Amino acid sequence: xxxxxxxxxxxxxxxxxxxxxxxxxxxxxxxxxxxxxxxxxxxxxxxxxxxxxxxxxxxxxxxxxxxxxxxxxxxxxxxxxxxxxxxxxxxxxxxxxxxxxxxxxxxxxxxxx
Amino acid sequence: xxxxxxxxxxxxxxxxxxxxxxxxxxxxxxxxxxxxxxxxxxxxxxxxxxxxxxxxxxxxxxxxxxxxxxxxxxxxxxxxxxxxxxxxxxxxxxxxxxxxxxxxxxxxxxxxxx
Numbered sequence: 001x002x003x004x005x006x007x008x009x010x011x012x013x014x015x016x017x018x019x020x021x022x023x024x025x026x027x028x029x030x031x032x033x034x035x036x037x038x039x040x041x042x043x044x045x046x047x048x049x050x051x052x053x054x055x056x057x058x059x060x061x062x063x064x065x066x067x068x069x070x071x072x073x074x075x076x077x078x079x080x081x082x083x084x085x086x087x088x089x090x091x092x093x094x095x096x097x098x099x100x101x102x103x104x105x106x107x108x109x110x111x112x113x
Numbered sequence: 114x115x116x117x118x119x120x121x122x123x124x125x126x127x128x129x130x131x132x133x134x135x136x137x138x139x140x141x142x143x144x145x146x147x148x149x150x151x152x153x154x155x156x157x158x159x160x161x162x163x164x165x166x167x168x169x170x171x172x173x174x175x176x177x178x179x180x181x182x183x184x185x186x187x188x189x190x191x192x193x194x195x196x197x198x199x200x201x202x203x204x205x206x207x208x209x210x211x212x213x214x215x216x217x218x219x220x221x222x223x224x225x226x227x
Contacts, residue, residue: 008153034215043117043203043218044156088156092214100146100171101216105155 003027006089006104014112019076023089023104026070030102032092033065035074037085038106044088048074079111115139117219119204125225126194134189134222136204143209145187146171146216147179149200156203162187163209194226 006023013019021035032051036044048063050056056063062075072091076083089104117138126132136145146161148171158171162181176198178190187206191198201223205216 006155032214036218041220043220046215046217049215100158100161101156103156105153 001026004089004091004102004104007107008105010108010110012110012112013079015079015081017079017111019074019079019083019109019111021074021076021087021089021107021109023072023091024070025072025091025102027091027093027102028067028070029093030091031094033063033072034090034092034101035061035063036088036090038088039085047087081111081113084110117204117206117217119202119219119222121222122220123223125227126191127227128194128196130194131190131192132194132224133191134202134204134224136187136189136206136219138185138187138204138206138217140206140208140217141184142206142217143184144207144214144216145181146205146207147177147187147189148203148205149173149198150203150221151200159189159202196226198224199226200224 004025035048037047038044053065053067060077064073086106086108088106090101120135147159148156157173160179165184168179180188201221203221205218207214207216
């Protein structure tokens with residue numbers, strides 16, 4: 001079983017819809033949670049970064065972490081065609097010296113105009 | 114403000130050939146990483162470095178070597194390329210120190226081994 005599971009999609013929604021992207025994980029040692037956006041033929045770009053449980057909002061994006069359920073989510077409000085990309089969740093243990101990230105496999109999202 | 118720059122962007126090799134991928138960062142970051150990205154597999158860590166002159170193995174290190182002679186550069190070498198190493202390679206860097214360390218990525222090198 002992978003440490004981080006992410007539905008690969010693809011997911012297609014109409015412009016303006018609310019998008020919900022999710023990851024589950026099995027290792028309770030993960031303390032830091034990130035969402036990256038990756039456009040075609042580009043590198044991952046950091047979108048959201050949260051520590052432990054709770055919500056964090058940045059513009060149209062909200063990241064949610066539920067450590068009791070080992071579940072994280074990214075919500076996109078008022079989705080735009082420019083949000084079409086692959087979204088990767090990533091997690092990190094508190095481990096001074098290497099801070100390796102463990103990634104989900106990514107969800108491909110298409111926003112239909 | 115370049116961030117993380119990878120060269121080359123594309124390369125085609127024949128089985129058995131060698132090559133070096135270069136990663137350069139201008140953010141004065143301590144930590145640097147090399148990943149490969151394959152369909153359905155996500156990003157997998159090959160090797161990483163927590164400072165100039167240091168390197169360590171990630172989860173898929175076989176067939177690769179790395180060097181970090183200068184803080185800003187991290188080189189990934191393939192001594193004898195194999196078709197299984199056909200992939201997109203990403204370099205990343207992070208500030209270093211205790212606590213969460215979001216990584217900043219380059220735009221990748223697409224490598225095909227024939």
